[in-house]
Amino acid sequence: MNGVAMRPAQLWQSTPDALRKLDPRTLWRNPVMFIVEVGAVFTTVLAVTDPSFFAWLITVWLWLTVVFANLAEAVAEGRGKAQAAALRKAKQETVARRLVGWGTADVREEPVDAVQLKQGDIVVVEADQVIPGDGDVIEGIASVDESAITGESAPVIRESGGDRSSVTGGTKVLSDRIVVKITQRPGESFLDRMISLVEGAARQKTPNEIALNILLAALTIIFLLAVATLQPMAIFAKNYNAAAPDSLTINGDGVTGIVLVSLLVALIPTTIGALLSAIGIAGMDRLVQRNVLALSGRAVEAAGDVNTLLLDKTGTITLGNRQASEFIPVGGVTAAQVADAAQLSSLADETPEGRSVVVLAKNEYGLRARDEGVMPHAHFVPFTAETRMSGVDIDDRKIRKGRQRPS
Template sequence: MAEYRLKGLSCANCAREMEEEIQKLDHGDNAKIMFNSSKLVVSDEVALHKVEKILASDGASIVRESSDSTHDDHDHGSGRKLLYFIGLSAVLFALAIALENMIPTVAAAGIYVAAAAISGYKTFIKGLKNLVAFKFNIDTLMTIALIGAFGIGEWKEGTLVAILFGINEYLEGLGMEKARKSMETLLKVAPKEAILLSGKEERVIPIADLQAGDVVLVKSGEKIPSDGVVSEGRSSVNEAAITGEAMPVEKTPGETVYGGSINNEGVLKVTITKPYEDSSLAKILHLVEEAQETKTPTEQFINKFAKYYTPLIMVIALIVMIVPPLFVGDWGSYFYQGLAVLIVGCPCALIISSPIAIISGITRNARNGILIKGGVFLEQLGHVDAVAFDKTGTLTKGEPHVEEMIAYTNIKELLRIAGSIEKSSSHPLAKAIMEKVEQQSIPLEEPTDLKTIAGQGVEANISGQTYRLGNEASIPFDEIPPQIQSDLEQLKDDGYTIVVVSDHEQVLGLFGIADEIRHESKEVVAELYDAGVKNAVMLTGDHDKTAKKVASAVGLSHYYANLLPHMKVEKMKELIKKGKTAMVGDGINDAPALAVADLGIAMGKGTDSAIETADIVLMQDHLGKLPGAIKIAKRVNTIIKINISLALGLKIIALLLTIPGLLTLWIAILSDMGATILVTLISLTVLIDKNKAGTQK
């Protein structure tokens, strides 16, 4: 399959019709015109000259690689050309009005026809071709209406309709192009070249030539070309292209960097771990581009409705032209009314009522580091009733943290012994204790006779004294003082994992260790309720006391503990029965529950599993922007409803004007033009970020 960028694509309905025509060609079965991103995907075997002929019938064409202008420049140029023709038509129209009482009627009519032709000659040509082929769309309707208007001597109104229709086309294309450019600005974050290091030699190469294992040089202000690991240098890196976070992240040797992020200062040498096409950024941009073309249920309904709407209007127009005159006469007046009804058959405003808002919503969220894989998921996000969270790595950091420490001896002595025993261990609990020790900057000793006691912990000799560190069973004597026993029970009740430090005679201290709750979790849950979510729950495999503590701390309405993966799936199915439910997890351990949920939302900061598993990916390593994403989705859904109401409402009003005989050609076209303007402007408001809703504070 080959992919081509298109220019001059301004009408969604026309794009669909051209796609159907291309699909009738040999080897064209799988051809697809992606209206939102202005692209054509077609088989390499299809006759390209035939494809171009079909595109040219609607004023569209393929942008050649050799062109010295960008895609944006092309479309802007074609828009300017149309605007120029509309302006010239308007001048001729004004001239005809000024001179019509001073020159022969034929001459005035000639000026009106010239003005109409300049503004709408493409529409007339396409409409005449469609008439011959018995194909009825907006171009056919406009052509019939204008021929009819001129046929009954309505030169002025016919010309005004042609000019207004031209303005309508221009505005429709302008609105769509604004949304496209917003998306394309997002896609331009991809780097183009890399400085490859081969020994002491530096060579500039296209990023497409990069391979895993290559070492590249990234200077201050330059983009990191692909995912990799810092091999040399220190710097802060702006990862906004990946995570949407504006705050720089410090990078040192051994740390991961993402393609498309920007090196703020200093020089970094980066060992590439993935070729660019497999990098996080490439996957994100590809998915965002694909997301533009997925049809929501609303869009599918609109497109299906539009296919029947135009023929229905034609039938109504025919009835208006024939039935009333049979009873009251006045064929000329009702013929005129019927022509006006034909113009009301334009479905353009209705068709664009959804895609501009959808593209704007996806783009706005992508800028914030929220990757939504399609319009259908954006629409669903706006209807979410409940959000279910995994605990570990989602509401919590997934890293053990000492939350309580009880010392029965000198605190520094307790930390010195615990740190000396744990300093060489890689166990997560040992890391939590070492973090506490390092905060006090306590000098440590080298333990001797270090050994593991199965099911209990470790034993070691420090300065000639034997110490034990482990769980409650590691205490080497049976009689535990009441105060210590009480403290142990309290730590258990609080849901902590307990680490005991003792010698052969006494307990020196207790560590209460828990998974640290993310500082933003409580605020996020409160903002979710504020955004209209009715129920926020937690699903965890952890025991009940720990789950209760976390749920209470972050403000969840319910929690479900001791759940194995298959039990999470069953619980998710129960929640779905009560309303549309989203599941938020890390994209790895929660894959089954994410798959079952109405909407799977993964956290992952660019990890492959997160990007591939879920319907929505939070590219940050926190939940801070989730409420904002839901608010944007709700706003998009509201705007689509408003747009559909406006598009249909104005047309219904226009049709009702036929009853008292007040519908005119220019009122008919203004009803569609007014709807197009309102729909476009309202949809583009999604791109305006007034209060940075949902940003990480």
């Protein structure tokens, strides 16, 4: 378990789940911990009927062992539930601007929660707003940040008509305005499928885990028989040496039940049995933290054997938040001249990438943002998804940044 997973707050939140796992109908799937729980119940009865400090010490130790094993698994499961809850919260907090009466003269806009959208609803999305659901663009063109879904850092163009009209719920419009027709049915959006994948990433045991469970069960049975055979030998030894005084360990009836249970728990592979499932779940959680969904234990094992990962594009592993980091001059100009031109051409670019150019020029070269009040003869050209360019016209000087959209 990593340090993040073992925060006190998360341990406290996972404690009720750990206590619920004490149910024998749940714990019997782990034979090692089931034996420990049976032993804890047995020692509790003995401690109540014949109380002593030693008896209660062993009883508390056994119960803590069972609870800790369940807590480790509950914490690991809680991380996966937290991932799904975060996705579900993001979906519930998205507010859609639904257009009522689309296609008629009386069109009005009403705010609704994204979860209330139905197939066929029409919504409008503008710059810096999140697309509330999967659908098709039926009007307008916009630059859309799909990095949260695809991992691609570069914004993509989505427009009505053609093969670039499909949009995904949870992505963000960076510029312009589009009207989207919702095509998803309730509960079938991309985010819904992501939530189902995270919650449905069942802990399917790998062949190695199955073999290890069989080995643990076999060892438990062997040690159980070994401990059981000690009792007749102890009775014989006590009767043979009757002068030996009774103690908390052995008396005329043989080895005490408290000691037998303690010996059994110490012999069987308690630690491996307690942490086996938690280790597997923690492995799946570590992959989820890196935006990788492992749907089985076999996939976790395969990921553990990966040393080198080859990808078809670098956008798959980037954060999706492209920021300007350096001005590189070419053709005999200075870096300061490049910064000045880049900042001027980015003043009308409201995308995160455009704003980062302005900030970089200010931080590196002390160039403050300029507007039409400071430059009365300037005409700013805003960035649009249709032109893919932004810039400024100053008298006869034209400065442009971007790439002209192919016709």
